[in-house]
Amino acid sequence: MRLHTTGIGLGFSGPIVARVATAPVPIDQRKDTALLLSFLGSAQDLHGYSAIVVRDKVDAPLGIPTMHSVQHIDHLASGHIIALEPLNGFIRTVYRPESKHNTLFATERCNSNCLMCSQPPIDKDDIAALTERNLKLIDLISPDPEYLCITGGEPTLLGDNLLAILSKLRDKMPSTYVHILTNGRRFAWPDFSHKFAEINHPNLSVGVPLYADYPSLHDYVVQARSAFDQTVLGLHQLARYGIQIEIRVVLHALTIPRLIHLAEYICRNLTFVDHVAFMGMEHIGHAPRNMSELWIDPVDYQPNLETAITILTRFGIETRIYNLQLCVLKPSLWKYSKQAISDWKNAYRPVCSDCEVQGRCGGFFQWATERQSRGVHPIKLN
Amino acid sequence: MPRPFAPQSAFVGSSDYQLLPFRFHRLDQQTEILVNECGEFLFVPEGTARKIIQKEFPANSELYPTLKAKHFIYDESSSPLLDVLAAKYRTKFGFIYGSTKLHIFVVTLRCDHSCHYCQVSRQTLNQGQFDMSRDVATAAVDMMLQCPSKHITLEFQGGEPLLAFDTIKYIVSIAKDGAARLGKELDIVITSNLAFLTDDILNYCKAHEIKLSTSLDGPEFIHNSNRPRPGGDSYKVTIEGINRARRALGSSRVAALMTTTQLSLQHPIEIIDEYVRQSFHTIFLRPISPYGFALRSQHKTGYETDAFFEFYKAGLDHILELNRRGYNLVEIYTQILLRKILTPEGTGYVDLQSPSGAGLNVLVYNYDGSAYATDEARMLAEMKDYTFKLGRVLTNSRADIFTSPAFVALLQQGCNQSLPGCSDCAFQSYCGADPVYHHATQGDMTGHRPTSGFCRRNMKVMEHLFSLLRSGDSFIQDVFWGWVTDRNLAEMRASIPQ
Incomplete structure (x- = not known):
């Protein structure tokens, strides 16, 4: 597309x-x-x-x-x-009114630099120009969409500009569900969280990645010291204000070894989260450069994923899987799979044409051509 | 130009760690359990606690990140997250906020039953002499409403409270008015043997959303033996009452509790099956009460504790089997302990609280206007032991009650964090202090843990629960987590990977 x-x-x-x-x-x-x-x-x-x-x-x-x-x-x-x-x-x-996946692109900048980032940050001062574009865009959107995502880069780097965008969304389209993809670090500062919460947007959630249950591994994955501490403190700040939180965990060779511990950590320390999303890795951006360190065939981490999901769902935390094809998932995990690969990204392979569950499957990223799970195969029911 | 990536070593701090408060306990020859200040636990090989203390875990060891993530140790990169530990600690002790939530009104001592384990009922006395007066009721309701908690439970007890139904109606009316004025939520429960249930009473309960709680000690031969009444038909009367109450109020508003006696100890399966036969989905395998008659009729603590544990263990096995067969049945004592063990939440169950829930989370207003720290405390008073009498509602203020020497003594000796035998116990954060029990059984509120029935029972129960948790039996995990999160087995299975 x-x-x-x-x-x-x-x-x-x-x-x-x-x-x-x-x-x-x-x-x-x-x-x-x-x-x-x-x-x-x-x-x-x-x-x-x-x-x-x-x-x-x-x-x-x-x-x-x-x-x-x-x-x-x-x-x-x-x-x-x-x-x-x-x-x-x-x-x-x-903006495309027919799409369910419209985004406001906040900035190319980021204070992290994740090893598998699908949209690597660019260090240029684009915040004023993009904020102006987004405010104008909000004026023009009609009718109000069901859903709008604010992404980047790191949207919280906008500071007051982010608050201005949220205020405008709140006033112009209060029923539009707004999801902000952020690393959550800036929320560790109470004054920012306070101002953010004071916007009082009625239909807001934040999606925050967490890659380990202890600092040094998470910090390595996101390439920023103290990031883990800031994110966890930020999540606690957001929870104080009752803001809905989605935890996002990208699955790769660095996150899998601590996945079960991470699930336990969430159940003990972040019980307030609304749900946890496990995401298959996108093979674009930084990921190809670090593939030797990041690659693990999804079929090889199914037991870890199943245990982690068992821990979370037993505790009562809703869990979802994104970006993984049904044929590489254990059938016990199909019910968590969501077709979230954005409509402008997903595609199917020739091998998929014989598959009987293609209609329920999120498919592949269009650019996911480099590495392919050995588990990819058409599924025959019965 | 992409930024360069830093190697993993750039993010690893020094491995010079410090200890956070934790305790440990050997479960068997190979295994010990570590428990931190917030109740988070870890099964580790025997000897691990010693190694941790002697700093034999380098940062690149497999256990290091787990010890750090579970808050057993901290290092230079942990300090910001000690705030998270503080938040968890606050959550665990959330039951303290709001002060007393459960307020028990003993509206009369009159009763038709003469149960072996009860020492307060007065069968043959003139009406009025042992009933709560309007003045006492008014003052007690005032005191209840002064408690800062937004959510208050008002429980009527006796004797048989339905024998003083006019008093109940008076208290409900002024309590409801007061709660509405102060914006408090009020839950009302009548604990009754149901022998005097009438349609008028049921209509009233329905209109005022009052719940009924009754005693069901097991099948007919146990129940009638435990609970004598003229005619010897307590079981029949109770079952009829339960069924009438369910029809009028709905099953969710009718609960049953059982009291364990020497006779009960021989029959865990029969008692549980009786609860299933009566379509109950919860049962509380309660320990034998050491109070009143039970206390006076010689109390062999060790023997009884072990006998109770066997009863509990057989009962829990049977309950798990019933769940396996598709009947949802929750054992309440286990549920309370599992919530403490498996979740960051604290629970407001008086016997397993520290600081002790006596007074802090429950107050008893006796018919004569005296206020007691717990129901057991007023039973002691009926045996002329007034140690836990906190004051009188007609002459004392709420401040008087909570600064009374009795209450201060309860607080001082009601924190297991500082009690000998508890302060270094691995199960401390799951357990209580129960100074009333220790006073009653050992003549000393602090108590002596090596000979304490309370300690022995809870140690055994918790060791048993941890052995079940450790067994890796996923069915048991599903049932236990269902109890913890209020989901039945079907709901649990629908939500977990299957």
């Missing part, structure tokens, strides 16, 4: 966020709308649009911000919200 393309900016210098129209709309609906065209017609009325996106080349300024010579336009549909960046010519699809 294509989520960005490039063109050449003409007649504007700052980024524009706009809703796509694939056909002309009446003048009173043109504000914040980008008209999508294959070519410029002779007597086209372009008045009032906030931008024009054209596949053909445009030579002279139109008096309206224009992105021309656009490589691909077929993936864009009416109602999509796009961000046009004149300096590099990027046209990013930042």
Whole structure:
């Protein structure tokens, strides 16, 4: 699935966020709308649009911000919200109303640098620009989605900007369930947690990764000293305010040896969490670089995973599995499997065509081509 | 340009560790159990405690991270997380907040039964002489409502409280008004033999959401032997009462408790089967009471404790077997202990609390206006031992009661953290102090643990539970965790990997 393309900016210098129209709309609906065209017609009325996106080349300024010579336009549909960046010519699809997996991308920066990060951080100061884009995006989203994810990078690095985004979401779309993917470290500072809780968003949860039951291993996986302490303290701060918490555990060769201990740790120290998600590792970003240290075939850690889930569910903590195919999971664990691989990521293999449970399976990441579990096979029921 | 990755060694701190408070106990020749201040436990090879203390565990040993994660040791990278340990400690002792939650009103001593183990009933006395007066009732309700807890349980006892039903109605009306005014939640229970149950009483209980708790000591021959009444038909009357009460109030509002006697000790299976026959899903295998008649009729603590343990063990086996066969039955004593052992929560069960729950979590208002620390304390008073009389509701304030010499003595000798024999016991955080018991049986609130029936019983029960937990029997784990989390076996199996 294509989520960005490039063109050449003409007649504007700052980024524009706009809703796509694939056909002309009446003048009173043109504000914040980008008209999508294959070519410029002779007597086209372009008045009032906030931008024009054209596949053909445009030579002279139109008096309206224009992105021309656009490589691909077929993936864009009416109602999509796009961000046009004149300096590099990027046209990013930042919101698709038909998707259940829309995100607000907070920043490329991160204060951790996980060995298996699927979206490695980039150290550039993008916070002001992205916050502005996200606030505008929230204005344009309609109708209110069921679900919206705030991700990065590390969203809490936004500080007050994150609070501004949350306040706006609370006011504009209070019934939209907002999930923030964060390493949770910043919540260790009580003043930040306090301000965060004071937003009082009615439908909010945070997803926080935890990779071990003791500091040095977790800190190594996330490549940051004191990260474990900060995350655990942060979780306790969030719990004080009754904020819903999801613990996320990425399964790989460094986390598996302590997985059972981690489950016990959660039952004793983090009893307040709403649920625990075990996630198969994505083979993208940093992961391929560290694969020799990270790779373990999922079929080889099924006993550990089953025991960890038994501990959590006996205690009464809801548990889910993401990103692992049913054929590599023990059948006893199928009931925890959720099809969460985002719609723009999942795919199936040729071997899957004979599988009778493909419809219940999350499938593969499109880019998961390097290493494949030896357990992948079509499942025949009975 | 991606940031470079640091090697694992860059994140390992020094292995110079310090000890956090923990205790240990040898379970058998090969195994000992370590228990920390918050009740977290670890089965380890015998000799491990010594090695920990002698600092023979390097940071790269397999046990090191576990000792650290479970808060047995700490090192230079632990200090921020000692706050988490403090939070856990607070959680364990959460039962202290809010002060007294259970308030027992002895509305009359009159009773038709003459049970062997009860020393308070007065069968032949004139009406009124042993009933609670309106003045006493009013003052006792005032005192109850002064307790800061938002959630209060009001329990009526006797004698047979239904013989003083007008007094019950008076107390319920003023207690409900007061609780509503103060924004408190009020649970009301009447502990009754059900012999005097009428439709009017049941209608009243239904209208006021009052629960009934009765005594069922087992099958007919045990029950009638334990609980004599004119006509010798206590069993029949009780079962009829249970069924009527269930029809009127619903099964969840009718509970039964059994008292263990010498006769009961021979019949754990029959008693449990009687509870199943009567469709109960909980049973409380309670130890023999050392009070009253039981105390006076010579008390061979050691013998009785061991006999009780055999009774409990056979009973628990049978209960597990019933669960295996598909009948959900919870043993309450085990449930209380398992909650303490397996979860970070504390429980408010008076006998297994430290600081002792006497007074702190339960107060008894006797018919004559005297206030006692526990139900057992007022039974002692009926035998002329007034050690645990905290004051009088008509003349003393709540502050007087909680600063009375009796209450202060209870607190001073009611913390097993500082009692000889308890202070270094591995099971301390699961156990209580029970100064009332030790006063009654040993003449000393502190007590002498090597000869204490309380200590002997709880040690044996906990060793047994730990051996079951250690057995790795996943069925037992499922049942136990179901008890801990209030889920039946079907619900438990639906939620765990199967």
